[in-house]
Amino acid sequence: MLGADSVQCYHFGWSPKLPTCKVGKVKSCAHPPQLLNGKGKEMHKEEYAHNEVMEYACNPRFLMKGSHKIQCVDGEWTALPVCIEEERTCGDIPDLDHGDIKPFVPPYHHGDSVEFSCREAFTIIGPRFITCISGEWTQPPQCIAADELKKCKGSKLFPPEGKRAHTIEYDHSTNKSYQCRGKSERKHSICINGEWDPKVACKEEAQIQPCPANARDMTTTVKYQDGEKYQFYVKKII
Incomplete structure (x- = not known):
């Protein structure tokens, strides 16, 4: 499969674009492109396999427009972001x-x-x-x-500790680990003044939704893991 593994219907149509299924071997990508007024976080390889990801960051005083990640898809890199000088x-x-x-x-x-x-x-x-x-x-x-620091409520996802885990309260800065059904890796969360960070939950990996109308296209095949943060910047129009 080349492209996203799921698409969604919006008022303007399906997004992202439908994937394609290719027979045979997929191509690798050459060295990722240079980002004007920015740089890649890891640019030490000469060849990148299909589905590999490259992350970018803008230079100080520059604002990134677009996804900070690009991905190798059958020999081609997805769209590169743009670094715009921010004078404010x-x-x-x-x-x-x-x-x-x-x-x-x-x-x-x-x-x-x-x-x-x-x-x-x-x-x-x-x-x-x-x-x-x-x-x-x-x-x-x-x-x-x-x-005055608040305690966090327990969760049914926590391992038993002699009594029902969801009835226990945990002090600020308590670190708990748990495992989602069908997953081998363990997840971790810290109690921060009455709230777990990240939120204690078991869910599938998420994808960034496309931008609304009149915004820069951010369609990408890159997937974002549960708990990973992403920032959007909205420019005011006066």
Whole structure:
């Protein structure tokens, strides 16, 4: 099979394109293409097999349009993303109650990050770093008092511990592993202030859905595993 193994009906038709079934041997791909104003994460091989994936990242102050992954499909690479220079800067760094920020000199350009830390007796919840993306800061963390941290509810997917696992509550930062039916690998999740991260669940791998009308085509055969994160950037039109 060449292409996606599933398609979906939308108001504009089927997406992604229907796959094809080829008889015989599939071709490998040559060295992946260079990305203008960006680079590949692993570019040490001269030949890539069918279905192999290459990941790209844009240079600082450049915004990626399209999927950060391309894939070798019968001798051809899927569409390369584009790195666009982002001139917008971010305003003041958000305040953090009971926390501190490592000194950072403005202006804050696209891709710049700042680091937060919490004061004694407080625990940081959320990302320690925030990043300037297209003129706006990503979501800052919180500093929660140690005695106010919430517990996580257990799950039926956890191995038994002498009593029903879903009736047990787990402290913040508890790491649990579990195994989905029919899968050999174990999954891991951490209790973060009352929520499991990633969410405790057994489901099949997912695919990024196509962009809506008037957006850049992001059709790709690359598959994304359960729990893998993907960011979309929406450009404001004034």
